Amino acid sequence: MQPLTQREGDVPHIDVDDSALRAKLDTLAQTQSEAQVEAILDSGLPVQALYDVEADEYVAAFVDTPEIVSRAISQRGPGCASGDACIVNKTMGYYGTGQLTFKSSISGVTKLSSGNKVTTWWRTGKVGFYQNSNVTSTLTSPITLVSITRS
Numbered sequence: 001m002q003p004l005t006q007r008e009g010d011v012p013h014i015d016v017d018d019s020a021l022r023a024k025l026d027t028l029a030q031t032q033s034e035a036q037v038e039a040i041l042d043s044g045l046p047v048q049a050l051y052d053v054e055a056d057e058y059v060a061a062f063v064d065t066p067e068i069v070s071r072a073i074s075q076r077g078p079g080c081a082s083g084d085a086c087i088v089n090k091t092m093g094y095y096g097t098g099q100l101t102f103k104s105s106i107s108g109v110t111k112l113s114s115g116n117k118v119t120t121w122w123r124t125g126k127v128g129f130y131q132n133s134n135v136t137s138t139l140t141s142p143i144t145l146v147s148i149t150r151s
Contacts, residue, residue: 032060
């Protein structure tokens, strides 16, 4: 039988080099305003942030865009299945993970569902609409989409 607790010497050491990340955050801390940092933190996107423990505040932040394989999402449809990311008002479903650029842009989108994965619906190459998993959003006005990212 094995004990449920480990002794101090039993825990392996994991070395993580965050020096490049820290350097980027330190540089941003010199130029970002408090309002800019707050806007990034409140964006709902994945963020890397630098928190000053002594000042008890965030002093730098940037949107963290992970590298994603670009070939694993497929379109289902027309139609959406349970777990699919879905352009609800167009009944176009997407499954899998990664990134997919649409063959042509999809206009008139007013309702989106992320399905069972974190999803970003891209309006341009740089402007996206982020959704946590299992979120359906009705938009206040129609948008045009060019690609989708899921993870």
